[in-house]
Structures are given as structure tokens and as C-alpha cells.
Amino acid sequence: MEREKVAIIGAGVIGGAIACAISDDFQVTATRRKIERLSPLAERGINITSDNDKAVSEAEVVIISVKPYQVIPLLKNLSNGLKDKLVISFAASINLDLMQRVIPDSRVVRAMTNIAVQVKEGYTVYSCGKNVTDSDKNVITKIFEDMGEYEEVDEQHLDVLTAMAGSSPAYLYTVVEAMIYGALQVGLPRDLALRAAAWSVIGASHLLLSSGKHPAELRDMVVTPGGVTIDAIYALEDGKVRTAFMKAIRDASLKAQRLARDACDEAERQLGKEN
């Protein structure tokens, strides 16, 4: 059976990861301005080009993975070619309504994922525009399945989910790095410290998801009375770690919402000028 053709416009960090994750099941063309940076994708059999128009014209599905401020100008440029196509944007903060105004004749999906797509273990959340069909949804879920876990959500949650699902690996790497440094301070070999921290994150996550228990209950099960863990918990509470994480998620969510408002204002100005 002929594989569906997908164009990925802006194959940087996340677009490149998506290209690799879906390339067994889809015929992928990846674009970016500096095409020489795409040679690792070409080595995996992915078509590469810097010609966005050509990539779009040959594709059935178009994935947009440029920076948020580049999305609206890009959609305007490509609007003729995008007519009647399914367009999936992974850009933070650029909402469905705004994209749909620029490409009214396309079927648009707004999605957010994370860097773990590189190992096909991303978590993708998405919302569909009004005219997305059931057959589009089959294609969308096939793409997202190749990238890891996925779920459809109400668009109003996507900015906060950007701070949670999209950005979270960065917070966790910060935590893991700090744990490794703590272990180095008391002499554990570097690679052993890394494996201990990373496998603990994986195991703790699987247990959290499969047990259905609240994280506080699971944490309590680890704390042996008079044992080791409680000393670490005491130090973490002293360092206000929970307050720091709550602030981090709140601030990142507010940033996503502010970027969304700025993008709308800018688009209003641009669209106003054109009318």
C-alpha cells in the first residue's frame, strides 16, 4: 500500500524528531532553510529540501514545526498550496482560530508534544479545528501513535499543557542533573549515578500511571520510618522544591498564554493592514 505523504516544514529539533518517528509508516519530506543540517534525516531515507512550496504541493498532510512567531507569516506564504490539506501545527501558543483565519480552506490541528518523540515516547496532546474529518482523525492518530502516547484535549488546556507536556523534559533533566551531582559529591561513579537517576524516573512514572495512586501516597510508601528517604525529603522541603515547581509550571503557563495573546495582536495588526 502506498504510504501517505507528509511534509514537515521547519525540521529543527522537534520537526526532525517527528520526521524520524513517523518515517517507517509515512513518506516524509522534511524542509528547513539550511538544508545541510538535514543530512542525518536523508541518511534515514527521508526526503529533504529547502523548497517549502514543492514539499507542500506533493504532500497530503503538512506538519508545521517552525518557531511560534514564524507560523502565521509561513501559513500566509503557503496558503495556496495548503488549500484542502490537513495541516498539523506543533507551535506553542498559536491557536486554531488564528491559523484557520489565515488558511480558511485547510483542515487544521493544533498539537503539542515533547522531545521524547526522539525515542518514540513523546506525549502528544491535540485539538482539531471544526472541519477536520473522521478520516483525517485516522491519519492524525496514526502519526501521533508513531510518536508515543497521545490524547485529544480541549484547546483551552493547550497553553498549560505546553508548560507541562512540552517543557517538562527540561525540568526533569534539571532534577536528574542535580541528583547526579549530589551522588558525585559522595563519590558514586558518574555513569552509575546517571543510570540510577534515569531508571528511577522511568520506573516511578510507570508505577504512577499503572497504580492509579496519588503521587503523595506512593511517596509515603517509600519513606521507611527512621530510614534514609525521610532525610532527603526533609532537605527538599527545606529547599522549597514544591513551591519552586509550582511557580515554574505557573510561570511557563502564563508565558504560553502571553505569547498567544501577543500572536493574536500581531496577526490582527497584519490582517488589519491587508484589509
Ligand SMILES: NC(=O)C1=CN([C@@H]2O[C@H](COP(=O)(O)OP(=O)(O)OC[C@H]3O[C@@H](n4cnc5c(N)ncnc54)[C@H](O)[C@@H]3O)[C@@H](O)[C@H]2O)C=CC1
Ligand atoms: N523543542 C521542543 O521540545 C518542542 C518544540 N515545540 C514547538 O516546535 C516549534 C519548533 O521548535 P524547535 O524544534 O525547538 O525549534 P528549532 O529552531 O530547532 O526548529 C525550527 C526550524 O524551523 C526552521 N525554519 C524556520 N523558518 C522556516 C521556513 N520558512 N521554512 C523552512 N524551515 C524554516 C528553522 O531553520 C529551524 O530548523 C516551536 O513552535 C515550538 O513551540 C513543540 C514541542 C516541543
Ligand SMILES: O=C(O)[C@@H]1CCC=N1
Ligand atoms: O520552550 C518552548 O517554547 C517549546 C515549547 C515546549 C517545549 N519547547
